[in-house]
Amino acid sequence: MSAKQPLRALISNCALPANEARILLAHVLEKHYQLPRSALLSHDDMTLNDLASTQWEALIDRRVNGEPIAYILGKKGFHNIELLVAPGVLIPRPETELLVDIALAEITKLNTPTKILDLGTGSGAIALAIASETPLAHVIATDQSSEALAIAKQNSESLNLSHQVKFAQGSWYKAIGQQNQFDVIISNPPYIANLDPHLAQGDLRFEPLSALTDYASGLSCLEIIISEANQHLKSGGLIAVEHGFDQSESVMQLLQAADLVDIQVHLDLAGLCRVVSGRKRL
C-alpha cells in the first residue's frame, strides 16, 4: 500500500504536484501526530499509521477531484491573518490584499479613528485583515449571504476583533442605514460575467456562484456600489473596488459618471490592473 511508504516517497509518488502533496501531508502530520510542517524533512523516513493513511488517501482523492486546498484544510492565510473558510464563502485571493493595503494607507494618512465599510465581506477577509492591523479601524462588513456572514462572524470571534468589526446583512448599501457615512468604502464584489467559461473550470466550480458572478455583464454590482458611493462617503472619503483584469477602463468610467474624483488604478503583484479608487469631492 502506498501509505506504508516513507513520507518522502508519499510525496514523490503522489498524483498531485509536490507542493500540494506537501501541504496535505503536513496537515495529516499536524492532525494525527501534532508535528510541525518541518517534520516532512526531519521525519522523512516515517510511515503513517492506518488512521493517518486513510485520511491522507481521502485528502488526495478530494484534491484530485478538483476541490480547492483551502476548502480541504478549512483555512486560508490572507494578509497577516488566518481565516476559516468553507464552501459557503469565496476563498480569499492574494490580489485582494491590495484593497487591505489601500485602506491601511488611508488610515495612516488620516491618523484618527476611521469608519470603513466592506461591502460583500465573504469570510470577512478584508474587514478583519484591516482591523487586525490597527485599532483605529472601525469596520462595518456586509453580505447578502447568511452563510457567508456566519463564517465571517466566526472568524471575527476567533481573531478577537468583534469590538472593531460589526456585521450587517443585505444587498449592498441596503444593509446599512441611510445616514451612515464612511471614511473608506472597500469592496471586492462578484465581477465575472455570467457566460464566462472559467466559472465551470478548476477551483471556481467549488465556490459559491453568487460570490463570483453578477449573473450579468460582470459590471452590474460594481455599478451599484460606485453609483451610490457618494451618498455613503464623508467629504473627501475614499472608495476602492477590485475588478477583473480587463475591466479597469469600464470601472474608471463608472467612477467618473458617479462624480468621484482623484481616480487611480492600482496594480497587483503580477502587474495587472486590479483595483480602481476614487474620492468624494471635498
Ligand SMILES: C[S@@+](CC[C@H](N)C(=O)[O-])C[C@H]1O[C@@H](n2cnc3c(N)ncnc32)[C@H](O)[C@@H]1O
Ligand atoms: C468576490 S466575493 C468577495 C468576498 C470577500 N470580500 C473576499 O474578498 O474574499 C463577493 C461577495 O459579495 C457577496 N454578494 C454578492 N451579491 C451581493 C449583494 N447583492 N449584496 C451584498 N453582498 C453580495 C457574496 O456573497 C460574496 O461574499
